[in-house]
Amino acid sequence: xxxxxxxxxxxxxxxxxxxxxxxxxxxxxxxxxxxxxxxxxxxxxxxxxxxxxxxxxxxxxxxxxxxxxxxxxxxxxxxxxxxxxxxxxxxxxxxxxxxxxxxxxxxxxxxxxxxxxxxxxxxxxxxxxxxxxxxxxxxxxxxxxxxxxxxxxxxxxxxxxxxxxxxxxxxxxxxxxxxxxxxxxxxxxxxxxxxxxxxxxxxxxxxxxxxxxxxxxxxxxxxxxxxxxxxxxxxxxxxxxxxxxxxxxxxxxxxxxxxxxxxxxxxxxxxxxxxxxxxxxxxxxxxxxxxxxxxxxxxxxxxxxxxxxxxxxxxxxxxxxxxxxxxxxxxxxxxxxxxxxxxxxxxxxxxxxxxxxxxx
Amino acid sequence: xxxxxxxxxxxxxxxxxxxxxxxxxxxxxxxxxxxxxxxxxxxxxxxxxxxxxxxxxxxxxxxxxxxxxxxxxxxxxxxxxxxxxxxxxxxxxxxxxxxxxxxxxxxxxxxxxxxxxxxxxxxxxxxxxxxxxxxxxxxxxxxxxxxxxxxxxxxxxxxxxxxxxxxxxxxxxxxxxxxxxxxxxxxxxxxxxxxxxxxxxxxxxxxxxxxxxxxxxxxxxxxxxxxxxxxxxxxxxxxxxxxxxxxxxxxxxxxxxxxxxxxxxxxxxxxxxxxxxxxxxxxxxxxxxxxxxxxxxxxxxxxxxxxxxxxxxxxxxxxxxxxxxxxxxxxxxxxxxxxxxxxxxx
Ligand SMILES: [Zn+2]
Ligand SMILES: [Zn+2]
Ligand SMILES: [Zn+2]
Ligand SMILES: [Zn+2]
Numbered sequence: 001x002x003x004x005x006x007x008x009x010x011x012x013x014x015x016x017x018x019x020x021x022x023x024x025x026x027x028x029x030x031x032x033x034x035x036x037x038x039x040x041x042x043x044x045x046x047x048x049x050x051x052x053x054x055x056x057x058x059x060x061x062x063x064x065x066x067x068x069x070x071x072x073x074x075x076x077x078x079x080x081x082x083x084x085x086x087x088x089x090x091x092x093x094x095x096x097x098x099x100x101x102x103x104x105x106x107x108x109x110x111x112x113x114x115x116x117x118x119x120x121x122x123x124x125x126x127x128x129x130x131x132x133x134x135x136x137x138x139x140x141x142x143x144x145x146x147x148x149x150x151x152x153x154x155x156x157x158x159x160x161x162x163x164x165x166x167x168x169x170x171x172x173x174x175x176x177x178x179x180x181x182x183x184x185x186x187x188x189x190x191x192x193x194x195x196x197x198x199x200x201x202x203x204x205x206x207x208x209x210x211x212x213x214x215x216x217x218x219x220x221x222x223x224x225x226x227x228x229x230x231x232x233x234x235x236x237x238x239x240x241x242x243x244x245x246x247x248x249x250x251x252x253x254x255x256x257x258x259x260x261x262x263x264x265x266x267x268x269x270x271x272x273x274x275x276x277x278x279x280x281x282x283x284x285x286x287x288x289x290x291x292x293x294x295x296x297x298x299x300x301x302x303x304x305x306x307x308x309x310x311x312x313x314x315x316x317x318x319x320x321x322x323x324x325x326x327x328x329x330x331x332x333x334x335x336x337x338x339x340x341x342x343x344x345x346x347x348x349x350x351x352x353x354x355x356x357x358x359x360x
Numbered sequence: 361x362x363x364x365x366x367x368x369x370x371x372x373x374x375x376x377x378x379x380x381x382x383x384x385x386x387x388x389x390x391x392x393x394x395x396x397x398x399x400x401x402x403x404x405x406x407x408x409x410x411x412x413x414x415x416x417x418x419x420x421x422x423x424x425x426x427x428x429x430x431x432x433x434x435x436x437x438x439x440x441x442x443x444x445x446x447x448x449x450x451x452x453x454x455x456x457x458x459x460x461x462x463x464x465x466x467x468x469x470x471x472x473x474x475x476x477x478x479x480x481x482x483x484x485x486x487x488x489x490x491x492x493x494x495x496x497x498x499x500x501x502x503x504x505x506x507x508x509x510x511x512x513x514x515x516x517x518x519x520x521x522x523x524x525x526x527x528x529x530x531x532x533x534x535x536x537x538x539x540x541x542x543x544x545x546x547x548x549x550x551x552x553x554x555x556x557x558x559x560x561x562x563x564x565x566x567x568x569x570x571x572x573x574x575x576x577x578x579x580x581x582x583x584x585x586x587x588x589x590x591x592x593x594x595x596x597x598x599x600x601x602x603x604x605x606x607x608x609x610x611x612x613x614x615x616x617x618x619x620x621x622x623x624x625x626x627x628x629x630x631x632x633x634x635x636x637x638x639x640x641x642x643x644x645x646x647x648x649x650x651x652x653x654x655x656x657x658x659x660x661x662x663x664x665x666x667x668x669x670x671x672x673x674x675x676x677x678x679x680x681x682x683x684x685x686x687x688x689x690x691x692x693x694x695x696x697x698x699x700x701x702x703x704x705x706x
Contacts, residue, residue, distance in 0.1 A: 110651075110652060111652055115457055115651050115652040115653050116456075116650065330450045
């Protein structure tokens with residue numbers, strides 16, 4: 001590619017709802033860096049929140065601004081290597097022409113969390129698609145910085161699976177946090193792309209009963225295809241009564257909350273058994289008010305937070321390549337870069353779309 | 361500079377060698393004290409080092425003499441101790457911060473030149489500053505203190521009220537005993553075959569220090585026949601390994617800490633008891649070190665010295681100048697006299 005001075009098409013975020021399709025220079029590799037030609041890049045709920053000016057990203061009275069405009073959004077990408085900075089090929093086991101993904105987080109490597117291998121909780125992290133030093137994948141080309149965590153992707157994976165590696169890694173980590181045992185009744189609430197990925201991952205653990213919850217029936221249909229034993233729609237089914245009936249009144253053993261809505265938390269605290277494992281994955285739209293006593297005096301719950309997909313990328317790539325992890329039906333739309341606004345709106349509404357990919 | 365150079369197995373010479381120079385990211389440390397580790401004796405006289413000639417010595421503290429290019433965290437004059445394992449930073453163990461389990465490690469004092477010398481070079485990231493109030497003699501014992509702490513952490517630590525039995529009352533065994541006391545053990549028993557070590561343990565306040573042949577009987581009487589919660593094998597002797605296993609209670613923890621000196625044959629009855637009583641065996645290796653954290657074994661050991669939780673100076677039986685160290689090391693090998701922790705002073 002890129003003789004110096006080449007330009008490319010990219011979406012750039014300047015301010016909430018001020019995203020522009022522009023021509024900008026193709027990045028050049030510095031030592032340790034990888035430049036890829038982007039094959040596809042998903043639109044994540046986080047990207048939508050950023051577009052509409054969510055204060056957790058843009059800052060408010062109590063929180064600093066995290067996004068550094070102008071920035072190319074997009075962190076769910078896969079690309080083909082077009083240039084390698086000094087040492088990057090050996091470090092990541094890559095050559096020009098290989099397909100590669102990078103983890104969403106670019107850790108600093110020199111904070112306490114990084115020191116202990118807990119890089120996904122790095123204090124001084126960069127995140128692709130939000131930060132000046134980690135421009136994202138809504139562009140024809142992008143740079144994986146030297147500190148990025150980069151993995152080769154086999155050519156055999158179709159684009160719509162390769163672009164799901166990042167969200168599936170997050171799904172796998174959340175399922176791991178739940179520590180599912182044989183025989184467990186597992187409830188996963190919220191069948192967005194991440195929740196559907198959790199169903200696919202939880203299926204591999206062979207629990208006693210895997211139950212998916214969502215308000216939209218077409219998503220529940222996909223959950224069934226991905227391995228849910230049973231689906232319930234809280235707008236129609238009496239979920240509390242049903243779980244009680246299925247578990248002799250004990251409640252479910254593991255509850256994974258991926259709805260993004262306070263109701264998902266309240267329901268979970270209600271239907272989980274005593275000493276159950278409650279995994280919180282959602283980025284909630286608003287603060288949740290619950291009877292906090294349920295955690296301690298009432299149920300002695302184990303509450304596990306879940307953030308990103310640490311150490312899961314190689315496993316996801318391996319499981320996808322071997323055909324063990326199902327993804328059928330998660331990617332519903334593939335749009336050209338110029339249709340990014342339409343894509344964002346589709347994800348925002350969440351009616352007929354699930355995962356929307358931009359294909360530069 | 362002056363150094364003890366090992367030219368071949370048993371061929372140890374006190375001689376002049378060029379002073380090493382720190383490269384980029386490295387630091388030249390002027391060695392104040394370097395302890396003799398139990399492992400140094402077989403390394404020098406039996407097994408040899410990974411290459412020859414080589415300078416042994418990995419338990420040391422000193423003062424920063426000069427910094428190589430790009431060094432930022434220490435400066436000349438800083439008092440430091442050094443984690444002697446040089447990790448690769450690229451393997452799966454390093455990725456998780458488990459540097460002592462590195463698949464491609466180097467080691468000061470066994471694979472590359474260590475600190476039985478006036479100066480030693482180490483990477484910046486391996487240096488820890490010594491807190492005020494901790495002497496360089498004490499700081500030179502950070503490595504064994506960290507190893508002792510790590511051994512108990514491997515067994516999940518000691519809960520208040522538990523009984524700990526330690527087999528081998530050398531420097532490491534005595535440090536394990538001190539850590540067990542800090543963690544709240546209600547009874548700590550130490551066993552050895554050397555009377556001076558038993559006496560030293562008693563001087564340090566460990567009243568249950570006895571000859572090893574009485575171990576099982578003593579533990580039974582201290583625990584109403586139940587056995588110890590934690591047994592630490594810190595001698596590397598086949599008989600003490602069997603004793604440590606035999607003294608563990610149902611669900612108890614046995615930590616294998618001493619470097620093995622021979623084959624152990626587990627009698628069928630004991631083997632069966634280990635199963636019936638669901639005893640947990642823990643291997644322990646080296647210690648956990650962290651560069652940017654302060655709750656690893658090394659930072660914790662230094663803090664324990666600063667807080668007065670560990671009394672290490674009574675463990676020092678000898679301080680010898682570098683010029684006389686060849687003689688002392690031979691005497692240690694031949695077992696001439698009583699040695700606890702020996703510090704070499706360049
Ligand atoms: Zn995402
Ligand atoms: Zn970090
Ligand atoms: Zn040692
Ligand atoms: Zn390593």
